[in-house]
Amino acid sequence: MTLEFSHSDDFTMGVELELMILSTHDWNLIRGAGDLLALIEKEKHAGDIKPEITESMIEISTGVHTDYREMLVELTAIRDTVVGNARRLNLAIAGGGAHPFQHWSEQRIFPKERFFHLHEMYGYLAKQFTVFGQHIHVGASSGDDAIYLLHMMSRYIPHFIALSASSPFFQGMDTAFDSSRLNNINAFPLSGTMPFVADWSEFNGYFDTMRDLKVVESMKDFYWDIRPKPEFGTIEIRVCDTPLTIEKAAALAAYAQALARHLMLDRPRKPTLDVYRVYSFNRFTACRYGLEAGFIDAGSRTRRTLKEDILETLPLLVPHAQALGSVDALEVIRRSVDSGVNDASWLRAERASGQTLNDVVRRQSHLWFAGEAAVAEASAK
Amino acid sequence: MDDIGFLPSFPLVAGNTMLVGAILLCGLAAGQVFVRVFRLPRITGFVAAGLLLGPGVLGILDQSILGDLSIFVDISLGLILFELGRRLDFRWLTHDRWLLASSVAESLLSFLFVYGTLRLFDIAPIYAGTAAAIAMATSPAVVIMIVHDQRAKGPLTERLLALTALNNVFAFLLIALLFGFVHLEYRANWPRTLLHPLYLIVGSAGLGFVAFIVARTLGRWLGKREDLQFGMLLGVIVGTVGCAISFKLSVLLALLAFGVFVKNLDRMHDVTAVEFGPSGQFFMVMLFVITGAGLRPAELAAAGAVGAAFVLTRMAGKLAGIGLFAPLSGITRRKAMLLGTGMVPMSAIAVVMVQGASALYPEFGAGLSSIVLSAVVILELVGPLATQWALRRAGEAEPLPRGNA
Numbered sequence: 001m002t003l004e005f006s007h008s009d010d011f012t013m014g015v016e017l018e019l020m021i022l023s024t025h026d027w028n029l030i031r032g033a034g035d036l037l038a039l040i041e042k043e044k045h046a047g048d049i050k051p052e053i054t055e056s057m058i059e060i061s062t063g064v065h066t067d068y069r070e071m072l073v074e075l076t077a078i079r080d081t082v083v084g085n086a087r088r089l090n091l092a093i094a095g096g097g098a099h100p101f102q103h104w105s106e107q108r109i110f111p112k113e114r115f116f117h118l119h120e121m122y123g124y125l126a127k128q129f130t131v132f133g134q135h136i137h138v139g140a141s142s143g144d145d146a147i148y149l150l151h152m153m154s155r156y157i158p159h160f161i162a163l164s165a166s167s168p169f170f171q172g173m174d175t176a177f178d179s180s181r182l183n184n185i186n187a188f189p190l191s192g193t194m195p196f197v198a199d200w201s202e203f204n205g206y207f208d209t210m211r212d213l214k215v216v217e218s219m220k221d222f223y224w225d226i227r228p229k230p231e232f233g234t235i236e237i238r239v240c241d242t243p244l245t246i247e248k249a250a251a252l253a254a255y256a257q258a259l260a261r262h263l264m265l266d267r268p269r270k271p272t273l274d275v276y277r278v279y280s281f282n283r284f285t286a287c288r289y290g291l292e293a294g295f296i297d298a299g300s301r302t303r304r305t306l307k308e309d310i311l312e313t314l315p316l317l318v319p320h321a322q323a324l325g326s327v328d329a330l331e332v333i334r335r336s337v338d339s340g341v342n343d344a345s346w347l348r349a350e351r352a353s354g355q356t357l358n359d360v361v362r363r364q365s366h367l368w369f370a371g372e373a374a375v376a377e378a379s380a381k
Numbered sequence: 382m383d384d385i386g387f388l389p390s391f392p393l394v395a396g397n398t399m400l401v402g403a404i405l406l407c408g409l410a411a412g413q414v415f416v417r418v419f420r421l422p423r424i425t426g427f428v429a430a431g432l433l434l435g436p437g438v439l440g441i442l443d444q445s446i447l448g449d450l451s452i453f454v455d456i457s458l459g460l461i462l463f464e465l466g467r468r469l470d471f472r473w474l475t476h477d478r479w480l481l482a483s484s485v486a487e488s489l490l491s492f493l494f495v496y497g498t499l500r501l502f503d504i505a506p507i508y509a510g511t512a513a514a515i516a517m518a519t520s521p522a523v524v525i526m527i528v529h530d531q532r533a534k535g536p537l538t539e540r541l542l543a544l545t546a547l548n549n550v551f552a553f554l555l556i557a558l559l560f561g562f563v564h565l566e567y568r569a570n571w572p573r574t575l576l577h578p579l580y581l582i583v584g585s586a587g588l589g590f591v592a593f594i595v596a597r598t599l600g601r602w603l604g605k606r607e608d609l610q611f612g613m614l615l616g617v618i619v620g621t622v623g624c625a626i627s628f629k630l631s632v633l634l635a636l637l638a639f640g641v642f643v644k645n646l647d648r649m650h651d652v653t654a655v656e657f658g659p660s661g662q663f664f665m666v667m668l669f670v671i672t673g674a675g676l677r678p679a680e681l682a683a684a685g686a687v688g689a690a691f692v693l694t695r696m697a698g699k700l701a702g703i704g705l706f707a708p709l710s711g712i713t714r715r716k717a718m719l720l721g722t723g724m725v726p727m728s729a730i731a732v733v734m735v736q737g738a739s740a741l742y743p744e745f746g747a748g749l750s751s752i753v754l755s756a757v758v759i760l761e762l763v764g765p766l767a768t769q770w771a772l773r774r775a776g777e778a779e780p781l782p783r784g785n786a
Contacts, residue, residue: 023534023539024470024473025467025468025539025654026654026656027654028534030534030535030536031534031535031776031777032535032536034776035535035536035537035711035712035716036536038711038713039711042711085711087472087473087476087477088476088477088710088711089477089536089539089711090470090473090476090477090536090539090540090543091536108780354604354605355605356605356607356653356654358653358654359605359650359653362650
């Protein structure tokens, strides 16, 4: 049995965001998913809103978009639905890749067959999986295009890690990482990267072998940083922490979209295994140091900072962003890189200003509600 | 003989310190027995230990000792009411207007049901009214303690705490107003009738506000250090309790108001979230044992039918009010019923308020006590169980560790 890759229109995109459900009393995670979802189900709303593995998490996802602004409009509507209903229950919602001080052992598995199965299989790793990520889908017209795009996109994975990083604190401590969340994912046996297959039929051969050996049952069992999603006809980038605002989330999706258009139309390079030889190193430094990380460009065999690499990439994307109508999104990315401020540094600055971690979460939650305007206002002060 | 003057003389005089130690140990032991043997909440064990040691049964803790130990009760109540006040978020009331509606409904219905029932038993309106007002309040001590004990977290727990804070405020306001009628009943002059309720309400809320300003100022000065703020808050809480007593104000309203102001007016969040945790444990054990010692099992038999009717109609009022309105807040009818059940524990604090009236008019106090106290006995024992059951069924309590209750 082969996996059919559904056709998607080129450069379509969609995002999924995992969000924290918080108590407004102490700003710890709270088991509110059941009540919140029950309330949300009663009304007609944009997007899709679902439970996640533990009861303090909720996942929102958009439909398929080509236009970045339309996506932002939908994300705004979903956010308002979730926040509005959460308020009726005196719960708060926030972005961010990890809750700064929750204890993993206090989390409870959301009562659903698949989640119980995962808990049974992975033990404490399942509860430690109470971390919050953004998944970006980019459409590809065929399986072969998807495999090409995926290999080419791997070079840029550190960009996404550093730009989205928002999990510096974990279990009450500063981890020294900008994104501590990805360290949790490394522990899973099928994490990492897709093997270096040449096209969709070779991928199918690999998948069949893994399934015959009973290592996996479906594509869902691969926790790769980027994986093909044949049912949707997309590739799915899974390394991003959930940003602190939807504006940032939409901008990251638009960045991926413009990058995909550049890679598909300009065909700057051929996929090479060299990218994967330096992959783990680049990924680690991006998690650890964020935008200031060292980056090894496998193509030119040179070292630079990640910041420099993003600033060199942006001009290549401008014509594509113009064609797609997402120039504003690239501006959001450029501002972040120019100022050297990502969400992780925002969180650290809040903590350093004498706030407790509870206060940091409260402000994080306020930011999720108030959006990017509040960030600009805060940094202006 | 003077040579052995350094030895204690017999029989030994049990000092209060020794008693406090004994109370703590007895309470803890009874708590564990109740958990392990009967699978009941620890609190019920504390209360039972008090009942056993108190004047009602063994008489080890007599009335004068209980008077000496009342400082522990005051401090414990201060901690509890402050914490409860911090759970009342005005923003929540504006985001979910049905929350306030369901609180008013359950308070009003439990008042009306109890009042009607007591009138059927031919109890005079002023007594029936005050007793029904007492019936409105859910016990903050039991609810907070069970929530801590069960490590309960979740939307139902939040709602339970907010509704408890609200119905205590309503009960207090109503009782304060009824004091006016009590004065009238005893032919006091008009100024007294009007000024006493006013003094209680405005004075207590004002004291809470002063406490808030002091805590915020000190909090800002100390910085966000949880260890430092812990001591500061404890100091302000105990000081406020003392002031409330000295000024003949309400400990309940003053401390509740203090908590509410900190939650809603501390815009810069200068006062940090402090958990009283394990050190609070000491006060809780003392509180419940002493409460138990204050109960009179004899009352139970004496009141009989009135007491039982009081308890049942009160519960019906709470369940009806919550059952009718809480689903409009978006919670399921099942959860609404659990929420109503969680609110069953009755506040012994209200009884303390009534003692204020007894001091002025002993006859009135005695009359009221005979009606209310039997219900207090029943609900002190059954209430914790009801709340614990509700939180567990709602799935918001910590799951039980294997092989332990």
